[in-house]
Amino acid sequence: MRRAVLLAPLWAWLLLIVAAPVLILVVMAFAIPADGVPPFTLGLRFAAFVMLVEDFYYAKALLAALRLAATTAGLCLLIAYPIALGMAGVQPRWRLPLLALLMLPFWTGFVLRLGAWIGLLRDEGLVNHLLRGLGIAEAPLPLLYTEGAMLAGMVHAYLPFAVLPIFTALIRLDPALWEAAADLGARPARVFFSVTLPLTLPAAAAGFLLVFIPAAGEFVIPELLGPPEAQVIGRVLWQEFFQNRDWPLAAALALALLALLILPIRWFQRLGAGA
Amino acid sequence: MLIATALEKRFGPVQALAKLDLAINAGEFFALLGGSGSGKSTLLRMLAGFEAPDAGALTLDGQDLLPVPPWARPINMMFQSYALFPHMNVAENIAYGLKRAGVAAQERRSRIAVALDLVGLQGLEARKPQQLSGGQKQRVALARSVVMGPRLLLLDEPMAALDAGLRERTGLELRVLQRKTGAAFIMVTHDQQEALALADRIAVLEAGRVAQIGPPQEVYARPATRFVARFLGAANVLEGRMQDGGFESAEAGGVIASGLPAETIAIALRAEQIRLTGAAEAPCTTGILEDVAYRGDDWLLIIRIQGGARLRVVHNAPPPAPGSVVGVAWGAAAVVPLFA
Numbered sequence: 001m002r003r004a005v006l007l008a009p010l011w012a013w014l015l016l017i018v019a020a021p022v023l024i025l026v027v028m029a030f031a032i033p034a035d036g037v038p039p040f041t042l043g044l045r046f047a048a049f050v051m052l053v054e055d056f057y058y059a060k061a062l063l064a065a066l067r068l069a070a071t072t073a074g075l076c077l078l079i080a081y082p083i084a085l086g087m088a089g090v091q092p093r094w095r096l097p098l099l100a101l102l103m104l105p106f107w108t109g110f111v112l113r114l115g116a117w118i119g120l121l122r123d124e125g126l127v128n129h130l131l132r133g134l135g136i137a138e139a140p141l142p143l144l145y146t147e148g149a150m151l152a153g154m155v156h157a158y159l160p161f162a163v164l165p166i167f168t169a170l171i172r173l174d175p176a177l178w179e180a181a182a183d184l185g186a187r188p189a190r191v192f193f194s195v196t197l198p199l200t201l202p203a204a205a206a207g208f209l210l211v212f213i214p215a216a217g218e219f220v221i222p223e224l225l226g227p228p229e230a231q232v233i234g235r236v237l238w239q240e241f242f243q244n245r246d247w248p249l250a251a252a253l254a255l256a257l258l259a260l261l262i263l264p265i266r267w268f269q270r271l272g273a274g275a
Numbered sequence: 276m277l278i279a280t281a282l283e284k285r286f287g288p289v290q291a292l293a294k295l296d297l298a299i300n301a302g303e304f305f306a307l308l309g310g311s312g313s314g315k316s317t318l319l320r321m322l323a324g325f326e327a328p329d330a331g332a333l334t335l336d337g338q339d340l341l342p343v344p345p346w347a348r349p350i351n352m353m354f355q356s357y358a359l360f361p362h363m364n365v366a367e368n369i370a371y372g373l374k375r376a377g378v379a380a381q382e383r384r385s386r387i388a389v390a391l392d393l394v395g396l397q398g399l400e401a402r403k404p405q406q407l408s409g410g411q412k413q414r415v416a417l418a419r420s421v422v423m424g425p426r427l428l429l430l431d432e433p434m435a436a437l438d439a440g441l442r443e444r445t446g447l448e449l450r451v452l453q454r455k456t457g458a459a460f461i462m463v464t465h466d467q468q469e470a471l472a473l474a475d476r477i478a479v480l481e482a483g484r485v486a487q488i489g490p491p492q493e494v495y496a497r498p499a500t501r502f503v504a505r506f507l508g509a510a511n512v513l514e515g516r517m518q519d520g521g522f523e524s525a526e527a528g529g530v531i532a533s534g535l536p537a538e539t540i541a542i543a544l545r546a547e548q549i550r551l552t553g554a555a556e557a558p559c560t561t562g563i564l565e566d567v568a569y570r571g572d573d574w575l576l577i578i579r580i581q582g583g584a585r586l587r588v589v590h591n592a593p594p595p596a597p598g599s600v601v602g603v604a605w606g607a608a609a610v611v612p613l614f615a
Contacts, residue, residue: 176358179325182345183352184372184423194371198362 022258028251039245048252058236058253062260065232068222069215072154073208076162079155080207083163085196088170095171102160114153114224121149121225150226158215162207169203170196202271209268213261233257276301276459277322277427282331284317284483291317292328293483299461301426304453306470307463309480310506315463318480319429322461323352335427346375351420352429355436357412359404365391365415366400372423390422393452410441417449421456428453430462434469446473467507471495479503500615501541510543511586512613522610528581531559532610539612546575547589548609551601558602562586567594578603 029048031040052058087098105113120126123140131137143149177199181191197204219234226232233253240250277299284292291314299305307315320326321333324345333340340348351372359368366387373383391397394414404412413433420428433449434442450473453460464470470477471491478488479502487499498504504512513531515524517539522532524542532542552558562580576588578601588603595601 174356174358176354176356177360179323179345180352180354180358180419181360181371182325183323183350184419185346185375186371187346190375195360 022255025251025254028247029255031248031251033246033248038247040247045248048246048248051249052252052256057231058233058256061231061233061236062256064230065216065218065234065257066260068150068154068218068230068232069212071151072158072215073162073211075151075155076159076211077166077204077208079159080162080166081204083159084166084170087163087167099167102163105156106160110157111220111224113156114221117149117153117156117225118144121152144225145227147227147230150222150230153221153225154215154218157221158211161210161214165203165206165210166200169200173199206268206271209264209271213264213268216261217257276336277461278332278334279318279322280332282318282321282328282333284314284321284326284328290483292321292331295331295480295484297478297485297488299427299459302457302459303475304450304460304473305462306474306477307461307480308465308467308470308477308506310465312482313480314483315465315480316431317483319352319431319461319463322427323350323429324348349425350427350429351423351425353416353420353431353433355432357404357416357436359412359415359419361404364401364403365396365407368404368415369419369422372419376423386422387418390418393421393455394418394448409437410445413437413445417452421452421458424456425458427459427461428456430460432464433462434466435464442469443472449473471507479506481506496545497611498543498613501543501613504541504543504611504613510545510611511549511584512541512543513584514541516540522612524582524584526582526584528560528583532607534607535610535612536614538614540615541613543611543613544586544605544609545611546587549586549588549603549605551576551588551590551594552604556602556604559604561600561602564595564597564599564601567597 027042028040030044030046032043032045033039034041083102087095087102090098118125121143122128123142123144125143127143128137128140131141173196177195178191181195182188186194217234217237218232219238222230222232222235223238237250237253237257240246240253277297279295279297282292282295282297284290289312293314295314295318297318307318309315317326321328322340324340324343327341335349360371363371369387369390370383373386378386387400388397391400394417396411396414396418399407399411399415402411404415407415413436417433430449434445437445446469449460449462462470462474471494474491476489477491477494479486479494481500481502487494487503494503495507498507498510501512501514504510513524513527515522515527515531517523517535517537518530520533521530522535522539522542523530535542560580562578564576565579565585566577568575574590574594576590576594578586578588580586580603586603
């Protein structure tokens with residue numbers, strides 16, 4: 001009874017924030033499109049789901065989103081390991097300032113930071129200006145609205161989610177483990193691959209998923225930095241909602257994305273239970 | 276074999292090693308004894324290659340060790356935390372160094388078997404470190420370094436994490452292992468009993484320097500300084516000075532010894548060489564029996580003598596009641612003059 005009372009606010013919150021929106025999406029996905037506000041009338045129609053399966057466009061958008069999320073998460077891990085190793089390697093009193101530096105970009109608005117990337121990468125931007133000034137390029141290079149610009153923005157936005165779990169795992173390891181490996185004849189690279197990496201693999205997986213899960217639904221970064229052909233699910237969703245005003249189809253798309261992400265979310269929860 | 280010359284190391288304001296000199300012979304069991312902050316751990320880590328000295332030289336059989344990184348030194352270390360790789364089983368842990376040295380799989384297997392046999396852990400090859408007891412972990416850590424066949428094995432507080440009951444046996448086994456392998460063992464410890472019991476020679480470290488070095492019996496019987504006498508724990512130290520051929524100590528209430536060198540500034544008196552005097556015997560001094568602790572074989576008495584110093588006395592018969600006035604005496608041979 002006491003337990004139930006204590007948990008009541010949590011359940012209320014979950015109901016309001018998770019269950020209710022999903023329920024609304026489900027109702028919307030089965031509704032009938034109509035001209036009006038809202039642009040549907042209630043019903044039981046499967047056309048939106050049939051459309052998802054029949055029109056290859058949506059499956060491709062889902063795949064593109066998963067590919068972008070996986071690439072972003074992979075790149076984040078590659079960059080996160082040296083950062084986390086560096087942060088774990090310094091004296092404990094320097095760790096908090098370094099952690100603050102890592103989070104520093106988050107003190108400015110998300111869209112503002114994307115604006116900075118645009119300023120750097122556009123044809124008259126800083127990078128092109130420098131390249132031409134140094135005589136490396138004659139005409140401005142197309143940097144903005146490319147796969148690279150999109151990935152840079154994605155990695156920049158999600159990197160801390162990969163660094164934090166790895167950093168936490170590293171500082172929990174007995175530093176004598178690295179010394180023991182070196183003492184037994186392992187050079188630094190060998191120490192990393194035979195001791196550090198295997199012992200932080202669960203944390204790396206957690207970091208990967210922490211980036212992958214939100215990145216799969218990302219819409220702003222591909223929209224502002226990516227090429228037009230990068231039709232990831234987030235963008236398609238937005239277009240269906242706000243340009244085509246086909247809310248049932250958009251709701252069905254959102255449910256499909258959610259269903260796809262349940263597997264990695266479950267996996268992440270299992271990692272958490274194991275740690 | 277191993278020669279350290281004028282090693283210095285400073286961590287910020289802390290002088291960890293101050294012009295430390297040390298020579299260690301091949302095949303000896305050597306103990307570095309000292310309290311926390313004495314520099315014993317820094318020295319051990321320097322031998323393994325994890326710390327570089329600010330100044331000084333370090334050679335092993337004539338070869339300069341300082342430019343050699345830890346992974347290339349012919350020295351192995353057993354860590355206080357054991358540092359067993361938690362993702363590898365016992366055999367994989369022991370195989371780790373052999374693989375790095377490029378030992379072929381077949382030879383690896385036979386050497387692992389020999390090492391496990393040496394530490395008495397046959398049959399546990401497939402266990403993970405989490406499935407081992409503290410004593411078993413210690414043996415795996417030992418086997419993992421011994422299997423490399425080092426000329427010099429470093430042991431960082433090898434028995435600190437063991438139960439008291441296991442310590443004595445493990446210590447003796449450690450010495451058997453040292454004899455069998457013929458390697459020189461350097462053991463860091465803060466436990467004087469452990470050092471006295473196991474080592475061929477002991478160096479007592481104080482504030483980054485060697486305060487005294489020698490065989491256990493010598494260091495115990497003839498401490499060179501007040502610090503060593505106090506650290507070894509068995510002796511009472513009374514401060515004073517020589518005057519007209521007698522050693523006069525204010526804290527002992529007057530002249531308590533004679534015939535010592537003129538530069539004597541303190542004396543050490545071993546607790547087991549002080550006796551309570553009977554009615555017929557003239558005491559060296561008298562005092563009040565403050566406290567009595569029964570220790571099984573004997574009693575430890577705390578006696579506050581005239582002048583205020585407290586003497587620790589080991590007594591072999593039921594002692595008088597606390598509060599009694601007692602006389603204490605010692606032979607002239609029991610007095611060890613200290614000059615520093």
